[in-house]
Amino acid sequence: MSKVPSLTLNNGVTMPQLGFGVWQVPDAEAAEAVGTALEAGYRSIDTAAVYENERGTGQALTASGLPREELFVTTKLWNDEQGYDSTLRAFDASLERLGLDYVDLYLIHWPVPAQDTYVDTYKAFEKILADGRARSIGVSNFLPEHLERLMDATSVVPVVNQIELHPQLAQAESRAFHARHEIATEAWSPLGQGRGLLEVPAIAAVARKHGRTAAQVVLRWHLQLGNVVIPKSVTPSRIRENIDVFDFELDTEDMAAFAALDEGRRLGPDPAVFGA
Ligand SMILES: NC(=O)c1ccc[n+]([C@@H]2O[C@H](COP(=O)([O-])OP(=O)(O)OC[C@H]3O[C@@H](n4cnc5c(N)ncnc54)[C@H](OP(=O)(O)O)[C@@H]3O)[C@@H](O)[C@H]2O)c1
Secondary structure (H helix, E strand, O other), X not given: OXXXXXXXXXXXXXXXXXXXXXXXXXXXXXXXXXXXXXHHOXXXXXXXXXXXXXXXXXXXXXXXXXXXXXXXXXXXXXXXXXXXXXXXXXXXXXXXXXXXXXXXXEEEOOOOOOOOOHHHHHHXXXXXXXXXXXXXXXXEOOOHHHHHHHHHXXXXXXXXXXXXXXXXXXXHHHHHHHHHOOOEEEEEOOOXXXXXXXXXXXXXXXHHHHOOOHHHHHHHHHHHHOOEEOOOOOOHHHHHHHHOOOOOOOOHHHHHHHHOOOOOOOOOOOOOOOOO
């Protein structure tokens, strides 16, 4: 079984560098998919209130029989629950659905700058952290300007910013900003949602060179950049394939071939305006 390395976050907590994402997995299928992932060796699971599969995810965690301290569970606060009191209530509801006493990481899902509530929201996150009900707190889809404002107004530096990131959207500016502030970069849609990205000829060529699949070399590219990755699949063979990436390395030529693919192309919404 693959041994997934961990990153040490800015608060000293360790997080597996590769985890399992469950966006678009229906609640009724989440227990099976997460169960397969845990059997394959994943220990970090990324869900969110808005995915509506925290219950199924929690069931798989319980059914696995794995000690709680070996798991790393992330969930996220949805946009319409932002605000101090509503965040505390939403967090309670997420914990209840997950069947857990604490999460390892709680994230603000989107900044929704037009709503202008992420600072108050994060203050509630700081309380949740102080109460020991989240081991770490962070954000998702924050642009550097949102992080600047948040860090000016609050005292706990987010441990991660989870952003859309794949070879066609390499996010150099955000990654450099994060590195300067010791914020880990976590890549969502790391496989470009499994669509055209995995057929790109330059990626296929790197895959052929290493005798690996396109998904595996894309995941290697992320890991070698230092990103946390959370590929999603409901297909057991792909779930196993995506974690089997710790026994080979891309060389500088391969990394350069990936760098040439960056075209700043988003698959998802623009955080500057989403949710307004
Ligand atoms: N914070 C945010 O705003 C945000 C936004 C989006 C996603 N996320 C998180 O990031 C996770 C991953 O992103 P994502 O689900 O958008 O996309 P992704 O992981 O880039 O791609 C998932 C898609 O790729 C396919 N796939 C997976 N492994 C494959 C392989 N080895 N070969 C070929 N196809 C493969 C999957 O198909 P099958 O499932 O059919 O196998 C699925 O359709 C999410 O699940 C979620 O946890 C967060």
